Amino acid sequence: MADGTRGQGGSHNAQEPGRSAPLTNRQGHPVYDNQNTRSVGDRGPLVLEDYQFLEKIGHFDRERIPERVVHARGAAAHGWFEAYGTAGDAPVSNYTRAQLFQEKGKRTPVFIRFSTVVHGGHSPETLRDPRGFALKFYTEAGNWDLVGNNLKVFFIRDPIKFPDMVHAFKPDPVHNRQDPNRVFDFLSLTPEATHMVTWVFSPWGIPADYRHMQGSGVNTYKLVDAEGRTQLVKFHFQPKEGVKNLTSEQAAEIQGRDFNHATGDLYDAIARGDFPEWEMSIQVMSDDEHSELDWDPLDPTKLWPEDQFPLLPVGRIVLDRNPVNYHAEVEQVAFGTGVLVDGIDFSDDKLLQGRTFAYSDTQRHRVGPNYLQLPINAPRCPYATNQSGGQMDFRGSEAAARGANPHVNYEPSSRNGLTQQAPAGPPPRPYVAGHVGRQPLSRPNNFAQAGERYRAFEPWERDELVKNLVDALSQCNRDIQERMVGHFTAADAEYGQRVADGLGLPARAAAE
Numbered sequence: 001m002a003d004g005t006r007g008q009g010g011s012h013n014a015q016e017p018g019r020s021a022p023l024t025n026r027q028g029h030p031v032y033d034n035q036n037t038r039s040v041g042d043r044g045p046l047v048l049e050d051y052q053f054l055e056k057i058g059h060f061d062r063e064r065i066p067e068r069v070v071h072a073r074g075a076a077a078h079g080w081f082e083a084y085g086t087a088g089d090a091p092v093s094n095y096t097r098a099q100l101f102q103e104k105g106k107r108t109p110v111f112i113r114f115s116t117v118v119h120g121g122h123s124p125e126t127l128r129d130p131r132g133f134a135l136k137f138y139t140e141a142g143n144w145d146l147v148g149n150n151l152k153v154f155f156i157r158d159p160i161k162f163p164d165m166v167h168a169f170k171p172d173p174v175h176n177r178q179d180p181n182r183v184f185d186f187l188s189l190t191p192e193a194t195h196m197v198t199w200v201f202s203p204w205g206i207p208a209d210y211r212h213m214q215g216s217g218v219n220t221y222k223l224v225d226a227e228g229r230t231q232l233v234k235f236h237f238q239p240k241e242g243v244k245n246l247t248s249e250q251a252a253e254i255q256g257r258d259f260n261h262a263t264g265d266l267y268d269a270i271a272r273g274d275f276p277e278w279e280m281s282i283q284v285m286s287d288d289e290h291s292e293l294d295w296d297p298l299d300p301t302k303l304w305p306e307d308q309f310p311l312l313p314v315g316r317i318v319l320d321r322n323p324v325n326y327h328a329e330v331e332q333v334a335f336g337t338g339v340l341v342d343g344i345d346f347s348d349d350k351l352l353q354g355r356t357f358a359y360s361d362t363q364r365h366r367v368g369p370n371y372l373q374l375p376i377n378a379p380r381c382p383y384a385t386n387q388s389g390g391q392m393d394f395r396g397s398e399a400a401a402r403g404a405n406p407h408v409n410y411e412p413s414s415r416n417g418l419t420q421q422a423p424a425g426p427p428p429r430p431y432v433a434g435h436v437g438r439q440p441l442s443r444p445n446n447f448a449q450a451g452e453r454y455r456a457f458e459p460w461e462r463d464e465l466v467k468n469l470v471d472a473l474s475q476c477n478r479d480i481q482e483r484m485v486g487h488f489t490a491a492d493a494e495y496g497q498r499v500a501d502g503l504g505l506p507a508r509a510a511a512e
């Protein structure tokens, strides 16, 4: 396997021999002298007609695109998804008609980008943060993106809170340092975050690397079967090599010598043929409100307990090829929660719906209006739209490429243009009724799963959690400390007491 690694994604080592090739400029003109600008005499001044220099510097000046507003620091790789054809013991078609899952052994190309969340493009990869786990499946029925994280839950459940949350987590707008007082000011007034905070401040908040962490779509989606019937679903990925996390001390030691350790680990493992693998599973429940539960299945701050909603394996994912150009692939890849295939649909999860606007909106700005034409983002199945123009549109007529009349860039038409297609099966037709208004979910249950999580941790994980929280909260004002202790006490009396003791405070539970 290791022999194939050069072709699989290039070498880590810039010194490796290759063949040298003639250097040209972007217009294809040979470059005769790449050491000296054109000047009047050897001491200058430079002359303005030095196109070679102007082109080179002009391109350099534009090398960067805006970095992602969140998840700027990432690493990615290519690979494939292989379907089991089943979901647990049942045929997968009992749940979904999505083509990529149906046939046992069928492979679909994937690209996965892992990331940290809060800090910039070259920030250390040892920071305490959820990790992004974003997948693009290049299916025969179009692309499917699943944009998730490693912790299976999220801080908030309403998308209108996301910009405030990110502002609080990012560096201070005045002195440009991340400030626990700002982070916990927001979190102490956001009780629904207590479950996620409990994960993030435990060792699970610093995964050892990207190969040893779980992935999850987090939001609730729907599966659609051949009859158009739907079920609620969550998607999960379990690393074959198991989960490995770091203590704060271990992370500090790694960061002292390598702030790119996770990117390096992923790249080097793939380059040596040690291909990371995850098993993909689904959790399903019937598509209704589930009033028997004291939490809402559409609430992304909640896990679906695996004893009630078992993990049903549906396939595996292997990453076996490194990108050959970081910018072209990893920086310009664009994932979005709106990108679904037939057989998978949106649920009414409000966070999911808010996200679905945000991703393609930011990508038209960050990468450009034609970001979907880039090879990393384009589907790998036949496709043709009547969309055209905008900056960097290089496709020409997609209609002509599919044999349709290139003069017809509208629909309907009687002149052999692109035509709409029959759906693959009956579309789901959810019925929705209710009063329009700004309304929180009626079953917030903000603390129970945080307490269950605290009790489920191993003793060393609990010790780390308490230590990490006390370290961070000791930098906060007393009112913020008290509100946070209130949340932890409401989750579990011992949890709250231990954090309170560390801060020298009495433990008092917050109201739901």
Ligand code: HEM
Pocket (backbone or CB within 6 Å): 067, 068, 069, 070, 071, 074, 113, 114, 115, 131, 132, 133, 134, 147, 148, 149, 154, 158, 159, 160, 162, 216, 217, 218, 219, 300, 333, 334, 335, 351, 354, 355, 358, 359, 362, 363, 366
């Ligand atoms: C309302 C809530 C959210 C909003 C508005 C939001 C918005 C965004 C935006 C604007 C980006 C940058 C995308 C780009 O420039 O390509 C992003 C990236 C990302 N978000 Fe979210 N996000 C939200 C919640 C979440 C949640 C709940 C998760 C995890 C389940 C998540 C996971 C990610 C990941 C993994 C990326 C990086 C994708 C990549 O690798 O390119 N986000 N988000």
